[in-house]
Amino acid sequence: xxxxxxxxxxxxxxxxxxxxxxxxxxxxxxxxxxxxxxxxxxxxxxxxxxxxxxxxxxxxxxxxxxxxxxxxxxxxxxxxxxxxxxxxxxxxxxxxxxxxxxxxxxxxxxxxxxxxxxxxxxxxxxxxxxxxxxxxxxxxxxxxxxxxxxxxxxxxxxxxxxxxxxxxxxxxxxxxxxxxxxxxxxxxxxxxxxxxxxxxxxxxxxxxxxxxxxxxxxxxxxxxxxxxxxxxxxxxxxxxxxxxxxxxxxxxxxxxxxxxxxxxxxxxxxxxxxxxxxxxxxxxxxxxxxxxxxxxxxxxxxxxxxxxxxxxxxxxxxxxxxxxxxxxxxxxxxxxxxxxxxxxxxxxxxxxxxxxxxxxxxxxxxxxxx
Ligand code: NAD
Numbered sequence: 489x490x491x492x493x494x495x496x497x498x499x500x501x502x503x504x505x506x507x508x509x510x511x512x513x514x515x516x517x518x519x520x521x522x523x524x525x526x527x528x529x530x531x532x533x534x535x536x537x538x539x540x541x542x543x544x545x546x547x548x549x550x551x552x553x554x555x556x557x558x559x560x561x562x563x564x565x566x567x568x569x570x571x572x573x574x575x576x577x578x579x580x581x582x583x584x585x586x587x588x589x590x591x592x593x594x595x596x597x598x599x600x601x602x603x604x605x606x607x608x609x610x611x612x613x614x615x616x617x618x619x620x621x622x623x624x625x626x627x628x629x630x631x632x633x634x635x636x637x638x639x640x641x642x643x644x645x646x647x648x649x650x651x652x653x654x655x656x657x658x659x660x661x662x663x664x665x666x667x668x669x670x671x672x673x674x675x676x677x678x679x680x681x682x683x684x685x686x687x688x689x690x691x692x693x694x695x696x697x698x699x700x701x702x703x704x705x706x707x708x709x710x711x712x713x714x715x716x717x718x719x720x721x722x723x724x725x726x727x728x729x730x731x732x733x734x735x736x737x738x739x740x741x742x743x744x745x746x747x748x749x750x751x752x753x754x755x756x757x758x759x760x761x762x763x764x765x766x767x768x769x770x771x772x773x774x775x776x777x778x779x780x781x782x783x784x785x786x787x788x789x790x791x792x793x794x795x796x797x798x799x800x801x802x803x804x805x806x807x808x809x810x811x812x813x814x815x816x817x818x819x820x821x822x823x824x825x826x827x828x829x830x831x832x833x834x835x836x837x838x839x840x841x842x843x844x845x846x847x848x849x850x851x852x853x854x855x856x857x858x
Contacts, residue, residue: 492526495528495560495801496560497530498532498585499536499562500533500561500578501535501566502566502780502784503777503789504564509846510846511794514846517854521857522857524808524811531548532546533549533561534563534564534779535565535566535779537549543576543581544576544577544579544580544581544582550584553588553589557806558772559589560797560801561772561773561774562774562794563774563777564578565578565778591626591761591772592628593623593760593761594624595621595759595760596621596623596624596746596757596776597620597755598746599620600617600749601754606834615748617726618725618749620745621731622730623732624733624735624738625662625734626738628734629653629654630650630651631736633652652688652734653688654734659695660696665732669730670730671706671707675706675708676708676710677700677707677710678709678731679709679731680711680712680733680737681733682715692734696732714737714741717737722744725748752776753789754790754792754832756774756793757775758773758797775797776793788829789829790842791842795846795849796819799815814853822845825852826838827848829841
């Protein structure tokens with residue numbers, strides 16, 4: 489039998505531990521009913537780590553994250569820690585993870601489950617069945633480029649500077665992730681840039697095209713200006729399969745795409761690092777939502793974003809495509825059956841708690857395999 493995959497769980501703060509409990513329910517089910525098990529260990533991050541260990545993430549926790557096959561994170565933050573200096577805030581734990589794990593590719597799927605199409609701000613017929621993947625470069629570009637800063641000019645005016653900068657290697661490694669994803673999906677990549685006005689955009693376009701021509705001719709590649717891409721996402725989002733773009737445009741386009749789906753409580757994400765010589769890739773999976781202090785501890789949180797993040801982990805880190813497919817199909821079935829947490833509640837549907845949603849998922853899985 490092959491070695492068990494190691495999963496390091498950092499539930500974090502607020503609704504993080506609540507939604508993670510429902511992932512544990514699913515992990516127990518997989519063990520019991522599918523004979524699939526993982527080496528699961530737990531650590532603290534964010535406010536929980538500040539309280540118990542004096543820092544938003546300890547060196548020990550960081551070491552374990554770097555040694556595990558995948559990290560699954562709930563959420564961090566909360567009003568209790570809002571007044572701490574920037575360097576000590578819960579979010580620093582997450583930033584340190586991203587930085588030290590060198591997670592350069594952020595995967596943000598935007599999927600509209602047919603029974604939730606009404607929740608989108610767009611017409612349901614335009615988004616029903618939508619399934620796109622935005623791949624955002626996460627460690628380069630204008631958020632990190634130097635020179636940066638605010639300076640005072642001789643005339644007393646102030647000037648803010650940030651630098652958009654990319655190397656060929658940075659562009660090619662994130663484009664490779666996008667092409668490889670497209671090969672497992674419907675085989676199309678759209679690269680978004682501003683090659684019309686930015687030199688870094690010209691380089692971006694050339695390098696994505698070069699990698700395509702050298703290694704991914706089976707994938708259909710198109711290029712689009714990022715502003716047009718923003719328009720096309722609301723005009724006709726289903727034209728896209730995989731979109732690859734830089735850090736700044738990806739920040740905006742992935743949030744725009746998220747809104748097509750209607751609820752934060754349904755959105756998973758993955759962040760991937762470079763593969764080592766054995767093909768092992770550091771990876772962090774987390775729901776897009778935060779710690780939702782306004783509803784924490786009340787059984788109101790939707791656990792599906794965290795559960796779908798775990799499904800992404802099975803798909804991309806553990807090579808368990810069938811199990812990931814099964815979980816995603818079960819989520820569709822539970823929603824089709826009319827169960828809704830408060831955030832996705834619709835007229836005529838049954839409002840359920842975090843726990844009941846998690847239980848419904850495992851009982852649906854029972855029915856699906858029988
Ligand atoms: P948030 O995502 O926590 O909440 C925004 C709104 O969406 C709230 O009304 C919340 O109740 C609702 N919501 C979020 N997730 C939900 C779910 N699973 N089910 C049902 N409703 C859900 O964002 P915020 O309120 O801006 O931030 C709250 C805290 O979370 C802050 O401390 C912030 O810094 C932190 N935060 C952390 C992350 C992260 O851990 N990755 C991301 C964003 C915000």
